[in-house]
């Protein structure tokens with residue numbers, strides 16, 4: 669299989685997962701919108717339902733890109749405010765393990781993604797087959813870092829075995845990449861994570877490290893596509909077909 673074909677197939681899987689996720693959305697819901705290519709498929713499909721008058725929902729997005737997309741599609745948006753809680757957040761992931769622990773932040777949106785996932789009654793992950801792994805850590809762990817603190821954060825993260833690399837701008841390799849909050853991003857190459865929760869605790873003690881991309885115990889279910897079919901995964905449970913399955917969060 670050529671890399672391009674591979675990418676096309678994975679993109680089809682992302683669309684299938686996004687389509688299946690629509691079953692989770694009900695009239696009147698407040699929905700958190702994720703970021704990335706898989707979440708973008710979901711936002712487009714959701715936008716079609718809203719435009720057709722088939723769903724009345726309100727949403728908040730986890731990035732400027734997703735917010736712009738939602739606005740273009742006519743999805744009503746709600747600004748962050750005290751007491752705002754989401755019925756459902758639908759988001760992609762860079763990796764998910766059988767316990768539905770995640771690595772996120774490949775697109776730099778980890779901070780807002782974690783804020784919305786935490787403020788949601790239900791987080792649903794949508795993913796192509798390449799994202800499901802036995803153990804997290806092949807994908808470099810993203811961190812969001814305040815610029816001033818960068819040198820010390822790099823030292824502290826290196827001391828945890830993270831081999832940190834500052835992320836560069838996709839369009840200009842001589843410039844740093846910045847998050848929507850104006851912070852820097854670091855990618856950490858730990859290899860397989862033997863104890864993600866211990867690592868998460870260590871990272872939280874580093875001043876200037878705003879957030880890490882480990883999402884532990886946040887996802888309630890995942891829709892992962894295998895051989896063209898969406899399957900529902902839950903922590904420690906056997907996969908279920910998503911075809912004859914609809915769940916109210």
Ligand SMILES: O=C[C@H](O)[C@H](O)[C@H](O)COP(=O)(O)O
Nearest residue numbers: 704705706760773775776777
């Ligand atoms: O910061 C980006 C997010 O965590 C994405 O959800 C993640 O990188 C997966 O993106 P994609 O759906 O494009 O693979």
